[in-house]
Amino acid sequence: MAGGLVNQPKIAVDGVTKNFSLGNDQLVALDDVSLEIADNEFVTVVGPSGCGKSTLLNIVAGLEEPSAGRALVDGTPVTGPGPDRGVIFQQYALFPWLTVRGNVEFGLKIAGVPRAERRARAEHFIDVVGLTYFADVLPKALSGGMRQRCAIARAYAVDPAILLMDEPFGALDALTRVKLQEQLLRAWDRERRTVLFITHDVDEAVYLGDRVIVMAARPGRIYDVVEVDLPHPRTEEVRLSAEFAALRNRVWNSVYHQDDHRTAERTP
Ligand SMILES: Nc1ncnc2c1ncn2[C@@H]1O[C@H](COP(=O)(O)OP(=O)(O)OP(=O)(O)O)[C@@H](O)[C@H]1O
Numbered sequence: 001m002a003g004g005l006v007n008q009p010k011i012a013v014d015g016v017t018k019n020f021s022l023g024n025d026q027l028v029a030l031d032d033v034s035l036e037i038a039d040n041e042f043v044t045v046v047g048p049s050g051c052g053k054s055t056l057l058n059i060v061a062g063l064e065e066p067s068a069g070r071a072l073v074d075g076t077p078v079t080g081p082g083p084d085r086g087v088i089f090q091q092y093a094l095f096p097w098l099t100v101r102g103n104v105e106f107g108l109k110i111a112g113v114p115r116a117e118r119r120a121r122a123e124h125f126i127d128v129v130g131l132t133y134f135a136d137v138l139p140k141a142l143s144g145g146m147r148q149r150c151a152i153a154r155a156y157a158v159d160p161a162i163l164l165m166d167e168p169f170g171a172l173d174a175l176t177r178v179k180l181q182e183q184l185l186r187a188w189d190r191e192r193r194t195v196l197f198i199t200h201d202v203d204e205a206v207y208l209g210d211r212v213i214v215m216a217a218r219p220g221r222i223y224d225v226v227e228v229d230l231p232h233p234r235t236e237e238v239r240l241s242a243e244f245a246a247l248r249n250r251v252w253n254s255v256y257h258q259d260d261h262r263t264a265e266r267t268p
Pocket of ligand 1: 020021027028029047048049050051052053054055056200220
């Protein structure tokens with residue numbers, strides 16, 4: 001079984017280039033990007049606007065095709081979206097006419113999961129994201145953070161081996177964001193998954209990731225990779241530690257001083 005091979009990455013991005021045409025010009029959104037993500041690893045991607053973060057995630061999701069190279073899951077080339085990859089975007093795409101429970105059960109229904117099992121699985125994941133009390137409420141009665149928790153429960157319920165998250169907390173206020181980060185990590189501690197998580201936020205990237213991939217733009221490429229050897233669970237103590245601050249500074253410099261390095265390279 002491909003998934004059982006020792007040392008085979010769960011996700012491999014192999015020499016991926018993605019060009020978009022812009023009028024008569026070609027925009028290189030990704031330039032020969034290679035990356036391997038281990039089973040159950042939590043990888044965050046951070047970088048300036050337009051460096052190709054979403055394009056990378058969309059290629060792994062099977063929503064975009066690379067111009068060259070390929071993405072593989074368990075060694076098999078990605079040719080389109082699949083139930084093994086749950087995608088969560090910034091805008092929580094919940095069905096407004098379904099309750100929290102209805103939204104979480106929806107994917108299970110499509111997958112033909114029998115009613116009783118559907119119920120039980122939905123209940124479990126609604127509990128994991130702390131929405132039990134709101135299970136029978138429609139999305140319009142939920143706050144932004146609660147809607148996003150519902151979207152996370154829905155993605156978890158169909159039990160994808162991989163979660164692809166594109167700025168899932170980007171639209172939320174700072175406090176809700178921190179709470180959801182904690183909740184996501186708690187859920188991940190209980191139900192390990194392979195996660196590729198895109199963010200603009202350096203703190204978020206370091207707090208959540210086992211590894212932070214820093215990208216650069218024009219052309220979109222991997223600029224730096226930072227191993228995050230902070231312990232789990234990532235408590236508030238970890239977030240306030242000197243080790244966290246040092247890693248955060250390291251990633252911050254990599255994201256915000258890319259141009260300095262380029263200038264330095266050009267200056268004799
Ligand atoms: N469908 C498309 N057609 C043309 N150009 C595109 C398309 N999608 C993305 N691009 C371009 O590719 C580059 C990378 O875009 P992408 O959305 O992947 O970047 P990003 O790092 O996720 O940006 P942001 O952080 O602002 O969301 C950008 O210059 C963008 O304009």
